[in-house]
Amino acid sequence: MSQTPETTNARADFEPFIQIKDNYNFWYGSTQVLFDMNLDIPEKQVTAFIGPSGCGKSTLLRSINRMNDLIEGIHHTGDITIADQSIYDPSLEVISLRKRIGMVFQKYNPFPKSIYENIVFSLRIAGRNKKSELDEVVERSLRGAALWDEVKDRLHESALSMSGGQMQRLCIARAIANNPEVILMDEPCSALDPIATGKVEELIHELKKDYTIVIVTHNMQQAARVSDRTAFFYLGKLIEYDVTDNIFMKPSNEQTEAYVSGRFG
């Protein structure tokens, strides 16, 4: 039974798409929140980050599209690569990075605009305003987010008039509008009721055909249900990373075992 992440990771039998490597460390000011991370994420699969609050899973997720840059006084060591390109490459525009990586947030946050405008936002800011293109993207994204049939007749109504689950799926549709390579999901269902949660999970399952998905969740059952691979974090350290079945049915680490079986703390 191995304690070090390297060994657990060594089981990787795939071509990594996102790599967190070189002992990635991360600090908020003087507080270190991530310790010596090394993690390979496969393409077009769902990878779940689980762990108790404050374990660093969200921080790691937000590191992938450098959303943490918004916070003052952060710094890191190590590297993260996407398709072998470092996200910290100085020649890389962070905006461009974020265009490659869609993100869905804990609280659904549609813009106070119409459904249509929400989806085409990423195109409009890139200066793509051709009506036919936008229409196509809206339909594709809404279909992709399994929302098309529900809202196709009210595309120009305010997004805020939708139900919570619809809003979150709209956010997903917005995230895939630009056809990103990766979708990051930060507890996407924590503000939703079970039915909406089910729909979103279903959607995740659909989306993984086209996108590499990384999801942070508090809900272990959710991780078990939706993910192909699961990483368990504790106190800023990666404790175990394996295919989801192994993590939940025969974890090799006692802490993982304790956590997934609810005997934690």
Place this chain on the structure above:
Amino acid sequence: MPKSQHSFTSIRPKGEALVWFTGMGLSVGILLIIGLLGIILKNGLSMFWPDTIYEVQLVEGSTAGPRNGQNFAGAIALERHKRLQEATNAGLTSEFQFFAGNKDAYGQMYHYVDADQIVTDATGEPLFTPASGILQLERIEFGDALGFPLEIQLADGTTITEPEALKAALFKTIEESNERLETYTKIEKKQIGRINSKMESIRLEQRALREELGEAAAETSPQIQELNEQQAALQAQYTELAAEARELRERRHQDSLLLRLATGEERRISFENITQAHFPNEMSLPGKVGFFLKQIWRFMSEAPREANTEGGIFPAIFGTFVMTLLMSLAVMPFGVVAAIYLREYATQGVIVRAVRISVNNLAGVPSIVYGVFGLGFFVYVLGGSIDELFFSHKLPTATFGTGGVLWASLTLALMTVPVVIVATEEALSAVPRGMREAALACGASKWQAIQRIVLPASAPGILTGLILAMARGAGEVAPLMLVGVVKLAPSLPLDGEFPFVHLDRKFMHLGFHIYDLAFQSPDSDAAKPMVFATTLLLIVLVIVLNLSAITIRNHLRKKYKGDTF
């Protein structure tokens, strides 16, 4: 006590009296507002209502009326209690203030008469009979005239005395006279004004040339001669126009109306002096309402006369408008930019917190302090420098080195910038963090996120702040007194003359107009209705601005309330 153990109802809640006592605070507050607004509303509107003119008969030997006479006609302006002069009868009596007009004849328009000086009717009440057929004339000089029309004498020699024809001729002549006035004003103000400004620029050119070439050389230079020719041509044009205007003037002057005053004497009034006439006691209610509305319109659209005690307040409205507009133009971008900086760009820490508190507090710094700064910095330092750099040919007459609408606007902008910053910051912070993150995650740049998501979402809040700033700016007087407001501005800050916007001009302002009318007016009784009317207008303006701000804010609260951001 034993009883109360059995019954719930007999337990009296403690402190109910004190609850009622606190209710008194609210009641007094409400009464104060209603009372104050009511007084302004009543007094402000009554100026426009055609009052009934009464014939007043004074008791034998009384000298309280105009010209010490015993009868006169006037409207009751005020009835109030007065400390009784006789010691035997402790208490108060009534005193009437009459508006008798005819300042040219009586010396003053308002007269105070004690109730016991007036002839009473059978019940002991003072006897007032409406003066039938009395005419009220609004005049350019000497205020209103009250009297019975006797005859109209026109310039062509015709005289009209028959009452009905007289009435018709009266209104017709006034109309014609006003048309003539309009024509020659146009000639004098516009055409002659244009010639004058051309001549002035020629004169300046001449001066510049003389300085450049030297006095002697200049006289023979072709440029000067050409200028001289132009000058002569303009002079000729001027003479022609002036003659035309004079003729119209003359005609207006010659038409006249003979009026018999209630005190008995007769007076001839030239039509050039009459702006409007009405028969107050003959008017029907719809007629009175119509007159009332017309008077309100005239009040708002005309320029003041007679040391601001007559006429309208259009220049003050316009000045307030232009000043507030300029102020908004200045305050809006800067306030919003500063707020965006504080909220979106600055590193949130102790310093920004301190800056925020300071900005908040600046909103509470007395307005006069901003006025002091405006005078010291804008007018003297900035304006003085501008004058030296660009207008040195006009010195020592200051152009920007004295108060003007630009400096006033900037001063008020500075004063209200904290209001806008605070409101904008509040509006920005009300936009959920998730919105910004979502925009950024969509690949928007920081500015795109602000421009496309944050600013539109906070626009109503920013607008609220701006409206509040405008309301404060429109109602503020103290700093303006230092930086360019005047009681009577010769010309508007915006007009048809190049360069159309005259930022250096002094301007009139509703608030200062009130101050000026109330305190600097030579005839305070005559000014009082004007002050109240102006006050009413200012208050309506400020309240409308505030109400719209409150409405927008409530709307905003409703929008953000209940949703789950």
Place this chain on the structure above:
Amino acid sequence: MNRYFHKELEEIRSKLILIGEKANEAGRLAVEGFIESDLEKTQAAVKMDDEIDDLEVEIDRASVRYITLRSPVSSDVRLIFVAIKASHDLERAGDEAHSIAKKTRTILTRDGKVKNPVEIEKMSALAFAMMRDAITSLLDENLELAQGIIKRDKEVDRINKENYTTLYNEMKGEHGDSSTHVETILISKSIERIADHAKNLAEEVIYLLTGE
């Protein structure tokens, strides 16, 4: 709403049906071997039992995974439990078939032919019908059918008793080698057990469908 992982449940269900079919088939082969004194059929029955055992392990594993990862509730969780129990019953039924086949093989190798098949054929027809119906009720979620199966078990029990009495009396009266009789009694008992498993299965189907 059907979730994507419901097809995992479907897989379990189909495996359950498969194991049922196989258990029935194994039983049928074993009994036919007995009645027809066909050694090959008994061999086939024994082989089929191995497949059944593998299938049971598969079902168990899938069920545990489903419980662990999909956190099923309500009818889903009942299905899983039914699957586990039913696969167990069917595996046991398979085991019984295995046992019948072995005993038949012993009889055949010793006697060369089954001499007294008593009422085995009738009894097995009843038991296998029960088994098939139980599987059908699981397949079709047919409550009535399942409830009917429970009553039919009595008939099998009765025939088993008759068989026992017949063979016992024969054994008492007929001196000589009574091993065949004993083995025949055990075969009858196995068929009766198969019917019991069918009954169990029916009960589980009832539980699955009603939750009681």
Place this chain on the structure above:
Amino acid sequence: MSSTSNKPSEERFTVARTTLILDRLMTGVIKGGGWLVMLAVFAIFAFIFVQILPLFGHPEVKSVGEVAVPVDEVAVMGVDEWGELPFFLTQSGTLHFADLPRDVESRTYQRVDGDVNQLALGPRGLFEVDTKLPEKNWTGFYYDAYKGEIALGSEDGRVALLHLDYKAEFLEDAPRMVVPEVKSELLPALSQSDAPVRQLAFFESTTNRAIGTLQESADGKTIVTLQTYVVKSSLFGAPKMVPDAQIDLGHGITDEKPERLLIGGQGDRILLTTEGGWLYYLRLQKGKLERVQKLRPFADLDDTSIHSINWLLGKQSVILTSKSGANITLASYLDEEAGQILYTKIKDFPALDAGGANDFSPAQRNRGFLISNEHQLSLRYSTTGDVRWETDTDFPLQKIALGPRWDSIFAFDAQQNLHVYAVDDPHPNAGAKAFFGKIWYEGKSEPEYDWQSSSGTSDFEPKLSIVPLFFGSIKGTFYAMLFAMPIAILAAIYVSQYLKPEAKRYIKPAMEIMASLPSVVLGFLAALWLAPLIEDRVPSILLMLIAIPLSAAMLGYFWGRMPQTVRNRIRPGSEWMVILPVVLIVGYLSWQLGPTLESVLFRVYDPDLGVKAGNFRLWWTETTGVSFEQRNSLVVGLMMGFAVIPIIFTISEDALTNVPPYLTSASLALGASRWQTTWRVILPTASPGIFSATIIGFGRAVGETMILLMATGNTPIMEWNIFNGMRTLAANIAVELPEAPQYSTLYRTLFLGAMALFLLTFILNTIAEVTRQHLREKYKTI
């Protein structure tokens, strides 16, 4: 899903250059703009601060250079306004001028080439102007620099007058030239004695003239004479001064030997000092001499003798030095006990180091003066008692003259060198003492705080204490708060705790709108409507202030006694609808009953009526001894109270409403009544909020301008009397700043006032804001 998602085209991930450039540009603009606005806003503070700094600065006096002026026996030295043509009057009566051209722009003198310290004389050099006076040996001199008058007394007892006027002549292609104009008059020999005139005093107005002479007769006796002249208009020609009377000033002063004399007032006030150090104040009234006062200014010194005595500008104060160098100001004031003008010491300057003054030159535009003895040259300011500048010269001083513009000092040494100093002291009358200290001004009977910045005459002494203005601000605010605080806080409690939410939706915005009423409107109403309205109705107002709260409390008390069934008729939260008409009725009744109350309680003898009658105004003046004005603090209190009520109300209400609701629920659930809940739970929790509301209201009232400008008399008095007015800092600025010349002392002093207001309100608001933030934190945690 489109097939492109397999192989993402990089194009859709690239960022347009324009987007990046715009982002960088806007970041720059916003950061720059943000800082600019912050700076601009705080520059107000800095700018005002810079404006007031010079007030507290020290004068800068620099030696400009020297020039030899070989004139013997200089008796009087003076200088023109431009500092270009100092004159030297010798004892023989010749008048010399030294031409010292000064550049108009830079105000610097021409220098001798290669010598920084030697000034060059101009083309006119050192020249003499004929005074047209007979050649005499002059022994006594009097010089009034302000008027350019010189009186000379001769060895043979004659008196002559010289009038010296400077004119600037503008010539073509040449710098402006200062040209002296000299008129002279030898007065007829009127003195009884032809003894040499030792001392001389002179006064002249358009109507009269007075010449005081102090002669030393051969027998050693001192004769002091006052010769008066009056104007006689003759039929032909200009009016002429003719001798009127001759008065022996020494009459009655037998034991003392007169030494110096000065004439002031209208030529009727004579100050005479004696060798023993006594100062006699004599007054000429209708030709009669009256000895008003005899005092010994240096009584506390060993040597009490007076070494020098000279008028200060305005001739109300005299500057004295003793033999030892002690230096004081004596000023006249109206002694209320004595009922007449007396002299007293108002200032004590630091003593001169080496004995009494040998020359003196008063400033011609303020209360400063230049004083010297042998080696000490000192520039002093009488109002503040301040030594502006002082130096020990390394040359023996003979004569000194202060530039009329307070910009130069001329010192003539015994070696006949004229030393010139440039003075840069724009605000001699400023300083902490002038603004904040009690100062004994001329004409006042005691040191006091006073504000009186200007008057019609140029020799007026400005009084620039901002203490009375500060007092005024505080006084107005105090009365406003007295009225506003109870109403606002009570209303806030009621609205936040009891009022029904439906009503609150309308009442709160109404109160907020009240806050936005322009103060000019309130000021105008206060002055033209409220002030005349309540002028005669003070008892009504007093009655209201008592009756309305009382009736509301009683209403509540009796309502609480009612049975529950009755009480149920009014839903909680609607009480105010019952109180409203009650307040209205009680208010009206109080208004009507006021006069009756007045005639019962405030009976006083009314001089207009000649009998005793109810008259509160007279009663107040008579009872308290302080005045009653129409525009008084009561009016201000009511109207400004009205202006601050909404502020206090809004903030208090917010603080009270934001108390977490479960505290209320908990209290009510424990069986507390709603008042108990308010009193024991809500108020203690929210009290910091109410405190900060009060502070903010206070800050607003302190800075309020228009109401106070309009509704008070704007007199800077320091009395708490509610029935008179005040002048506040803010109103003072509004009144005086438009008239104050740029960078004058007054201008800067008004900026000082603005600074005081700024700091006061800023500090108050900061306290309030910090308190509120703490409260917010508290609400978050509990």
